[in-house]
Amino acid sequence: MSGVTLKKAIKRYGDTQVIHGIDLTIEEGEFCVFVGPSGCGKSTLLRMVAGLEETSDGVIEIGARDVTHVEPADRGVAMVFQTYALYPHMTVEENMGFGLKMNGVPKAEITEKVARASEILQLGDYLKRKPKALSGGQRQRVAIGRAIVRGPEVFLFDEPLSNLDAELRVDMRVEIARLHNEIGATMIYVTHDQVEAMTLADKIVVLRAGRIEQVGSPVALYDDPDNKFVAGFIGSPAMNFLRGVVEGGKVTVPALDGRAVDAPVSLPSDGTEVFVGLRPQHLSVREDSNSSVRLDIREHLGGVSYDYLKTPTGERIIVENRGGTGAAEATGLSLEFATTDVMLFNAATEQRLR
Incomplete structure (x- = not known):
């Protein structure tokens, strides 16, 4: 050996x-x-x-x-x-x-x-x-x-x-x-x-x-x-990546109707484009009539299902759902997640922001 x-x-x-x-x-x-x-x-x-x-x-x-x-x-x-x-x-x-x-x-x-x-x-x-x-x-x-x-x-x-x-x-x-x-x-x-x-x-x-x-x-x-x-x-389903831009100490995400997301790390200067990374199991949804995010397709795999959401920017979001009914069709959806679960990547270099 x-x-x-x-x-x-x-x-x-x-x-x-x-x-x-x-x-x-x-x-x-x-x-x-x-x-x-x-x-x-x-x-x-x-x-x-x-x-x-x-x-x-x-x-x-x-x-x-x-x-x-x-x-x-x-x-x-x-x-x-x-x-x-x-x-x-x-x-x-x-x-x-x-x-x-x-x-x-x-x-x-x-x-x-x-x-x-x-x-x-x-x-x-x-x-x-x-x-x-x-x-x-x-x-x-x-x-x-x-x-x-x-x-x-x-x-x-x-x-x-x-x-x-x-x-x-x-x-x-x-x-x-x-x-x-x-x-x-x-x-x-x-x-x-x-x-x-x-x-x-x-x-x-x-x-x-x-x-x-x-x-x-x-x-x-x-x-x-x-x-x-x-x-x-690494990870299945793959991590979700949403485009965002640094503005005023937060990250504005167009796919989430322009929502400002808190960052878990120090951010570069305003105007820097980033990717917001979120794993499917770290996401949940709630109904929100003001949101443009909608359920597109649901995959049932027995004990777990995956909701594929469509956003106003065309970016796809996958949400893992265990034991619940998941997102409702034809209803505006707001994504819930912890700031500590967010990963940020420089859009130009694709390197992780730490």
Whole structure:
């Protein structure tokens, strides 16, 4: 088990630079998740750690070794891909042990390692089956088992759950979390699903356009985002953002019929444009005939519902409602929230005002 360190890591394709000087330390035994929208560079960065993409500049270390230009097979990593990549003519047991067999590992040792991995992943009853006789979740567990038997220093997961249906995704999330708790290995996991990131990670790395926006624990990123991008990406449903302008020590919000909102922080000079950030669960509504805010759509999800409100400026507001009837249709609505729940972001730089 080893940590991973990236120092000024850069990736170029010809004249196009896609990874821009990444500095990052992942501690031994840590579960680190790379998260961000499609095209942000998270899979490219993972493949650089694996050695499947050449590092154009900078240094990648695994443990105390500089592996920047080391072949993938010699880096001490094992990778689980989005596709299972199992051999259809081999049994589960044969698939899991094939890599060891090709490396000349004794048969008894292979059997022992496969048995241990199958016990961890609850695959003991399926060892003699072939992939076509398995469900999608079971196939992904076989792919993970193939990685486990190699005994790597670092596990790398490249969106391993994206091909599974919703229920299996939840089940496999639990499986991977349990696996990490049981074997304590260093794991780097790539996903665009921030729910996966929040539920699995010790550390989240939020990426955008090949750069790190923020690094921290799930709770730290949720409660204390550095900028509008992180605040909007971490959390489901996403944070509401309403345009406002600083006037007389408060923030005037056109979407709320020009309401002046108290600020939880010191404000810049009058005339500065800002975004007012409010999470759906921090909002409630009351009827107000003088308000132009109206209910547009309501989503019922059993114990919780989400009210989508339309404003006179066209900005959308989502309000979480638990246990109540929520907003009434065709009625003016006034939003209620605590000043301490407001986050403000400079509209020009999108950085958080603190």
